[in-house]
Amino acid sequence: MPQTELYGTASCPYTREMRESLEWQGRDFTEYDVDTDREALRRMLDATGGQRTVPVLVEDGRAVQIGWQGRGCIVG
Secondary structure: OOOEEEEEOOOOHHHHHHHHHHHHHOOOOEEEEOOOOHHHHHHHHHHHOOOOEEOEEEEOOEEEEEOEOOEOEEOO
């Protein structure tokens, strides 16, 4: 099973929706808040090619989803 990481922010409602979906599916994942964790922001930017939209779902170091249902929040 791939290592799954969720990058988002506490203030983004789409991050919350993606988290709830992952939990409902019973998926194991590690969540990072890129507003408070600058290293996590760097890893997210590396995985997305510099895109600053959250939430981002990363599996085995590769971004597999950016945004939630066509929506997202921009981080600074």
